[in-house]
Amino acid sequence: STGGGKPKAPPVAHYNLNNVTITSDPLGNRENILLLTPMARFYQQYWDNLLKLSYPHELITLGFILPKTKEGNAATTELQKQIAKTQKSGPEKDRFKSIIILRQDFDPPLQSQDEAERHKIQNQKVRRAAMAKARNSLLFTTLGPATSWVLWLDADVIETPASLIQDLARHNKPVIAPNCFQRFYNTEKKAMDERPYDFNNWQDSPTAVELAKKMGPDDILLEGYADMATYRALMAYMHKADGLRQETVPLDGVGGAALLVKADVHRDGAMFPPFSFYHLIETEGFAKMAKRLGWQPFGLPNYKVYHYNE
Amino acid sequence: STGGGKPKAPPVAHYNLNNVTITSDPLGNRENILLLTPMARFYQQYWDNLLKLSYPHELITLGFILPKTKEGNAATTELQKQIAKTQKSGPEKDRFKSIIILRQDFDPPLQSQDEAERHKIQNQKVRRAAMAKARNSLLFTTLGPATSWVLWLDADVIETPASLIQDLARHNKPVIAPNCFQRFYNTEKKAMDERPYDFNNWQDSPTAVELAKKMGPDDILLEGYADMATYRALMAYMHKADGLRQETVPLDGVGGAALLVKADVHRDGAMFPPFSFYHLIETEGFAKMAKRLGWQPFGLPNYKVYHYNE
Numbered sequence: 001s002t003g004g005g006k007p008k009a010p011p012v013a014h015y016n017l018n019n020v021t022i023t024s025d026p027l028g029n030r031e032n033i034l035l036l037t038p039m040a041r042f043y044q045q046y047w048d049n050l051l052k053l054s055y056p057h058e059l060i061t062l063g064f065i066l067p068k069t070k071e072g073n074a075a076t077t078e079l080q081k082q083i084a085k086t087q088k089s090g091p092e093k094d095r096f097k098s099i100i101i102l103r104q105d106f107d108p109p110l111q112s113q114d115e116a117e118r119h120k121i122q123n124q125k126v127r128r129a130a131m132a133k134a135r136n137s138l139l140f141t142t143l144g145p146a147t148s149w150v151l152w153l154d155a156d157v158i159e160t161p162a163s164l165i166q167d168l169a170r171h172n173k174p175v176i177a178p179n180c181f182q183r184f185y186n187t188e189k190k191a192m193d194e195r196p197y198d199f200n201n202w203q204d205s206p207t208a209v210e211l212a213k214k215m216g217p218d219d220i221l222l223e224g225y226a227d228m229a230t231y232r233a234l235m236a237y238m239h240k241a242d243g244l245r246q247e248t249v250p251l252d253g254v255g256g257a258a259l260l261v262k263a264d265v266h267r268d269g270a271m272f273p274p275f276s277f278y279h280l281i282e283t284e285g286f287a288k289m290a291k292r293l294g295w296q297p298f299g300l301p302n303y304k305v306y307h308y309n310e
Numbered sequence: 311s312t313g314g315g316k317p318k319a320p321p322v323a324h325y326n327l328n329n330v331t332i333t334s335d336p337l338g339n340r341e342n343i344l345l346l347t348p349m350a351r352f353y354q355q356y357w358d359n360l361l362k363l364s365y366p367h368e369l370i371t372l373g374f375i376l377p378k379t380k381e382g383n384a385a386t387t388e389l390q391k392q393i394a395k396t397q398k399s400g401p402e403k404d405r406f407k408s409i410i411i412l413r414q415d416f417d418p419p420l421q422s423q424d425e426a427e428r429h430k431i432q433n434q435k436v437r438r439a440a441m442a443k444a445r446n447s448l449l450f451t452t453l454g455p456a457t458s459w460v461l462w463l464d465a466d467v468i469e470t471p472a473s474l475i476q477d478l479a480r481h482n483k484p485v486i487a488p489n490c491f492q493r494f495y496n497t498e499k500k501a502m503d504e505r506p507y508d509f510n511n512w513q514d515s516p517t518a519v520e521l522a523k524k525m526g527p528d529d530i531l532l533e534g535y536a537d538m539a540t541y542r543a544l545m546a547y548m549h550k551a552d553g554l555r556q557e558t559v560p561l562d563g564v565g566g567a568a569l570l571v572k573a574d575v576h577r578d579g580a581m582f583p584p585f586s587f588y589h590l591i592e593t594e595g596f597a598k599m600a601k602r603l604g605w606q607p608f609g610l611p612n613y614k615v616y617h618y619n620e
């Protein structure tokens with residue numbers, strides 16, 4: 001209680017979920033965005049790109065989860081340095097509504113964050129399960145009653161259009177993923193070039209369905225591995241240089257590199273399964289779960305964001 | 311920004327999930343409890359029982375979700391009246407840390423809340439799916455980074471020991487359910503009597519496993535219906551008048567009438583499936599999901615709480 005006076009009444013909040021709009025014009029309707037990033041490493045370009053987002057920052061809450069490894073500690077320090085700069089001394093228009101940083105309470109299964117080690121097929125199930133738990137921890141503890149949209153953005157997505165949020169939301173889809181590419185130096189062409197990076201955005205194939213039928217209950221299907229040819233239609237390869245940026249395709253699996261989700265999809269219960277769910281896991285399992293709840297995911301093959309190149 | 315002075319820096323919160331303890335002595339360790347109640351009707355005895363809980367109220371956050379029906383509106387009005395009384399004019403020790411009231415943004419599938427109508431087998435799947443979504447909405451929007459335990463308590467559970475939270479937590483189980491009974495007037499004995507009420511706390515049976523195998527992918531198993539004999543071992547019938555109150559039994563399905571869950575179980579992703587999950591739905595599906603995540607649910611056959619008798 002406050003000195004001398006009447007004790008302060010504890011807070012009571014009343015939210016009518018019907019009054020939280022989720023529309024194709026989030027900016028016009030001043031809708032709250034929760035931007036969530038699991039972060040094992042800090043990249044300055046990621047932060048610089050965040051700052052350039054043209055959606056009003058006072059409507060964006062940031063949420064991070066970082067592992068308790070040496071790398072995770074270093075990333076936390078760098079992240080906090082940038083946050084202090086932006087929120088305290090930077091221009092007012094750059095400041096975000098609020099920021100939540102979570103430190104994971106379980107050890108990541110892999111000690112190394114190197115791309116080669118990360119992508120080994122025998123490391124995938126345990127790694128994707130740990131990622132799923134990190135995403136769920138972050139989601140369950142930051143989603144609020146006033147959130148309209150959740151934007152998942154990986155810490156190594158370093159370049160997006162400034163109007164990313166508006167561009168994805170205007171399609172008014174429950175779940176929507178841009179196409180995640182990677183810039184690299186093409187030694188043959190002796191020039192900068194780009195290539196598809198995220199293979200988790202896909203449409204199902206009869207081969208994958210047959211493969212799944214023959215699997216044990218805990219086995220998972222993975223995408224992008226030569227020893228497990230699924231013949232799924234990958235959004236990564238649907239990109240056309242002259243294609244319309246607003247073209248949409250339905251998806252059965254999604255990646256988490258960049259993904260806009262209506263908060264109601266999560267509120268209904270859609271999370272990232274850390275176990276085999278219809279032989280899918282993490283973000284791909286999330287797409288299946290969203291579908292089971294009646295929410296169809298979509299992708300934008302010609303709308304690109306860029307992943308860091310290690 | 312505040313008039314004239316320097317603009318206020320927006321909030322930044324840093325949480326180390328490792329520092330949020332979840333122990334068998336929550337009171338000693340001052341652990342935060344999130345008490346969640348889906349509420350279609352308001353019962354004064356439920357509120358009176360809440361007020362009697364001996365766990366320090368300043369460590370308890372209450373969360374409610376109510377449907378947007380006529381009954382739900384009436385319940386909201388009564389709930390708010392009692393909240394105002396407790397939080398504003400009642401004794402300081404009765405006041406809860408904070409209270410969140412959510413109004414559901416989807417229509418409940420059944421118009422009537424009568425027990426007979428609610429329990430008809432053909433109404434179960436759609437009703438349980440709606441309940442699961444209500445529980446998920448409530449959970450996803452109220453669970454915070456500082457929550458140690460989630461206590462699910464139905465609005466029609468009107469009598470529990472005052473030490474309910476301490477008694478359940480001391481077993482240090484990921485998920486633990488007391489036995490939910492109902493008082494009634496026994497016309498034969500011409501005296502008050504009691505009978506088991508909640509049949510969703512059970513151990514699996516070979517018959518139920520065989521039944522499930524023959525079902526379509528979207529079909530669900532239900533408990534307590536004569537046309538669907540599962541031969542599961544029901545905790546309701548494990549109660550012994552002379553049994554130890556602290557006796558525990560492992561469970562494969564749980565009910566939601568009263569249920570204590572370590573927050574980490576939910577943070578890992580355990581929610582209430584609104585669809586057939588291993589042919590289970592809602593709280594029973596939740597038990598299965600907790601198990602898939604490595605968390606074993608338990609029950610207390612001889613520790614009783616009481617459900618309202620309509």
Ligand SMILES: Nc1nc2c(ncn2[C@@H]2O[C@H](COP(=O)(O)OP(=O)(O)O)[C@@H](O)[C@H]2O)c(=O)[nH]1
Nearest residue numbers: 038039040041065066067108118134154155156
């Ligand atoms: N909290 C947390 N984040 C992680 C962990 N491992 C990776 N990340 C982050 O999760 C996102 C996806 O992981 P990444 O390894 O880049 O996946 P890839 O690009 O598909 O190989 C990135 O933002 C990583 O920084 C972890 O163990 N814990």
Ligand SMILES: Nc1nc2c(ncn2[C@@H]2O[C@H](COP(=O)(O)OP(=O)(O)O)[C@@H](O)[C@H]2O)c(=O)[nH]1
Nearest residue numbers: 348349350351375376377418428444464465466
């Ligand atoms: N938010 C919400 N709560 C509900 C709804 N239907 C029932 N409830 C509440 O959910 C809990 C369980 O429902 P109830 O009908 O009592 O289940 P039963 O005792 O198993 O028949 C109780 O606290 C109800 O008040 C609904 O449509 N929306």
Ligand SMILES: [Mn+2]
Nearest residue numbers: 154156157307
């Ligand atoms: Mn990456």
Ligand SMILES: [Mn+2]
Nearest residue numbers: 464466467617
């Ligand atoms: Mn009931």
